[in-house]
Amino acid sequence: MSAPRMATKQKVVIVGAGPVGSLAAIYAANRGHDVEVYELRSDLRDPSTTPLNFTRSINLALSERGLNAMRHAGQPKLIDHVTAVTLPMRGRMIHGKNPSGELYEVSQDYDIHGRAILAIDRGGLNKRLLDILEDMPNVTLFFNHKLTGADFKNNKAWFEIRKDAEQSKETVPEIEVDFDLMIGADGAHSAVRYHMMKYTRMDYQQEYIDTLWCEFQIKPQDGKSSLSRFKISPDHLHIWPGREFMFIAIPSEDGSFTCTLFAPAAVFSQLESFSSQPDGTSKISLFFDTYFPGVTNLIPPPDLLSSFNQNPHLPLISIKCKPYHHSSSAVILGDAAHAMVPFYGQGMNAGLEDVRILFAILDKHARMDENSDADASSDGTAASQRARALAEYTAVRIPDAHAIIDLALQNYIEMRSSVLSPLYRFRKSLEEYMSVYVPSLGWQTKYSRVSFGNERYSEVVAKSERQGRVLLAGLLGGVGLPVLSGAIYLGMRYRRVVENGLGGLLTTLAGVFQRK
Template identity: 40%
Template sequence: RHSSTMDKSTGRPTKKKVVAVVGGGLVGALNACFFAKRGFNVEVFESREDIRQAKVVKGRSINLALSHRGRQALKHVGLEEKIVSQGIPMHARMIHSPSGKQSPIPYGKKGQYILSVDRANLNKELLREAETYPNTKLNFEHKLHDWTAETGLMTFVRSDGSKEQIKADLIVGCDGAFSAIRKQFLRRSRFNYSQTYIPHGYMELTMPPINGQFAMKPNYLHIWPRNTFMMIALPNLDKTFTCTLFMPFEEFEKITTGDEVIEFFQKYFPDTIPLIGSDALRRDYFRLPAQAMVSVKCSPYHINDKCVLMGDAAHAVVPFYGQGMNAGFEDCIVFDEIMEQFNEDFSSVLPEYTRVRVPDDHAIADLAMYNYIEMRAHVNSKWFLFRKHVDNILHFIMPRTIIPLYTMVTFTRTRYHEAVERWHWQDKLINHGLMFSSAGAVLVVSFMLIKNPPDVNKLIFAAENLWNRLMALKTSVI
């Protein structure tokens, strides 16, 4: 078990402020570890039952992609190696064409990968770790009823209907996209808030093992891009794949029978039918309706020196950059770094946290929206693939000058908004370079043709021959 901070003169635990963490999900549980490690008396309040004892874990289950930012936060509390050992490395996207052809697109340099991790298992590990600190108390089935920013007084309703009050020096809202803590922020002036539901929903399907082994290559994030929608599949430790179909709600609603499900998959994802199973598709497609996805932006993240928002409560993002959890975990480490900088003075720490973090979280929210277009459509483009190769070659030649956007976001802790600014600058530079290179090539060819003019009759003969072939091809196609 971890020990709390000790007073060197008395040898007793120092009397520390009370930090109330509202929300026992991923970011809330990790935050509890960060605050407890600093010696604060931490109380975690979660409205649901303890998922470690629950027979059925309620809530979202889209697989998580753990990358550098999240790993650094886990490392800070000594959990990186344990969580990494429970994940499956994914070194590249594996693009599935309608014909069944598979083409990998590496995420970064050799050795760079993201990890497919199980949400529920990760949450359980973080709660176990938080509980190893003697200055942490976990309170389950405690729903926030009311709180006051001026005094830090909070009222919770237990599962039996009784109420409990606690006074905290700092309230940390980690209670998700529909945060009860954030409702108080909405009542205050000069609080900016926006919520956007995208027109696409998601549905999860399971691809079972075949003869005890993965049905597809496991070390990839599999993608079936179909321009206006897509399906992805991430590997699990039990040798299954969790497949997630992302599609406009109106398209989901068009499919009303089992036969229509099979027809749809035969048209767009034919290679998955034998892997998922026709009967499973007919059954599971209608098990739950398509779920909505919301993007939330707000500012500021704090009220005075009493309350701060983190994770989805501050910046819910759509899941297409695999950064929702990583951004939430990075919130914890950024806050901890600012705590160190300002000697745990909340009156200085909270406004600085807002100043530093808001532009980054807004940037990753926008990038997540952009990446959906890239994943479902751009990966089919030859220009996109060409640019990927150009970017990677330039990164290899000039590793400090040209860094691909995905590398900055996924494999470094470059601030999100700085990564976006650098990406736009690099994009202009590379596009101008390619344009000038093309113009230079045209000039060289033109000069050579002027200096050594070709036989005109041969050119005419070649042009006529090419035309005849094209006409023949057109006729055969018709």
Template identity: 40%
Template structure:
């Protein structure tokens, strides 16, 4: 066995498979507890790579993720390299811009760079003397009963390690999860949505942001949308979400410009005609998958976290936050059960599965809200009503977005509370509207105005009110 994978006789060995965001953060959590932590990543060290491969959708860091980072002393460092976004900025077809605040004054989410965050977490994990990062290691096989793992190095040679706990943080197409699929009573579902995404870059103008940076910009177009998040280098990363068949209809540079002139005309001078024609064809629309499974553990030797357990589509900005919260939930359960893996792992599955399934469903729902509902006057009215009631009764009425983004209320409990609140508020609005109409009708019936002095619209209103009173 190689020295890099050697184990201490005194410390339990935790093998973290996957050196992405959740894997790197998990390494910090386990190392802080004193375990001998071995991280295994298939790719090369991204801190040394010239080109970082993988997903690059900008990340929105919020309360759950920040809580996990705070636990390992990383919150301030990461927050200092993020850009606060206080509201959605809705761009209409005419070019009108309308902000919709995310929460109360002072509440915001942070636009953070995925690659930089990953590098920072890997560097932090490496500061612990009981952590070893192993790159260029592809998982070949592992045994759920013994914890014996076999990896293939980039040069083709093999390496074995004996682990007391295997933590699968290796993404939506997890190699660790494949062994779960061979076992009975393991539920698994995978759903590709019919929409893909494509990233474009909006460069700075005269060294400054081309748009206001304190917002998540959205161009909602009912069946599709584009969003833009600010970056520290004064660029915006624009992401076009659209059905695959719509992507495939556009085959030439002129058709790209024609499409943008029709749906996103205000972005053409900001992104640039030549850049649009070039970058649209750089990569085809990329797929998005939602993964649900249960349970998250096998015996007392293996557990899944992050996308390996619950890949979600990106529309609630909770994929990374949910994965980071996995780490802190596991930490809390470890504390509760005194690091007894035989008790910790089943409890983790029991607690976490319903929450992760709930956020997967919410992420699907929020795509419809972002691309269509934000155009609705009723949606905007309800936002105002919800925020007003929250200000009056902050503990009784809490908007769904606030519960998900600015608290650690369990995801599935937030959904239950949301449904209850929605029912109560809608009934209240119905009773209030009915009461107002009947009251106005009664007063007008007692004191009818001079019809000759009514304007045409008022006369119509009067007729409708009387019609409402008719038996």
């Protein structure tokens, strides 16, 4: 697919070279702009580069929204380049133990039509996007550059060049950069958003949920090849639901699984006290055997203890803010605009979708100006065109971003607890049945709408709530109608009995009076 070109060549500065920033750079470069990408860390393709949270990070789940954004990037080979290093996950595998003590696995497919989400290593995805950028002649990558200031009225920014973490403030050189548009894709603790707040009346809300996470790993089987490398199914996202907490495992290409423990801070405090004791290994093992049966068969207890002690225990944050832009000069995307907890697997996908929607709106306003007779010296300037486009982007995207943030929080309850509920499974089965056998009604599960479609998140919520109301009414009708019918039947029987009884009584009384 060829990307449309903007009417006026611009200089676009992108802060953040993660997946969202890299895709935004591809979109901008394909429109003929001069693009500069500034990243705080060293080259993200270098294995020695330390991630900002000091861990490999939760493996990513790439779904339709992210793939759709890549399809529209103007790089025909991008999708194949990325999906070559993914593993399809067709559903959840729920792990548990029967009352008899026997371990079990129960598969819950994501989609009755067989669609899957794709597990991908964050580093592998980033490398492929950066490789494409590096081959584009109008893109320049700058690593080890920290945004320290921005003037969004005069379109200037300042970056420190940090080659060494031990450098003193006095020895760090600083450069000044001009731009037409700055795109902030620099994560939940965004420097671009921080500096935007000095120029824009931004509403801002952040929430840390009472859950920490820590990473573990199921190693591949030694001496094995192909699918036999995997100790458990590579076709699933594995969940050990603990009702108030959970343990998950996501497959990686090399046969390993990236695993994550999610639990309240109080549980982590208890485990930390266990881990420091001489019998810490046995106590950690007992905890996992109690709440996540079967995990110690996949990860030896000494490895569980060492991972728990060595890997950081990190918080989970949700961020809502508005607006997402300032005038014509700046806009924020991805976690910088709407950080969310990872339980719907939509954080990155929503960020990549941001890119597609932003540039679709920018393209629309460019075409509108090209087709109008506006005086280029007034409202037809590139700056006023961008300002209108960015304002529309903010208005369109905020309801959807806030909707998926809320859905991600709700899905934590589903993953750790609801997957065990017969009512949850009944509703899922009923909605899937309706989608297959009565397709004209347009019924789908909420998960399918979010992960396998491109409807607006806010519309997904509205449709799901409407389906829920219909199901509830149907359920009440299905239960209530027989009860009501029974009540009517009994009432009529009672009426006949009363009428018959009254008639018999009157007949008897008449006979008595006649005899008298």
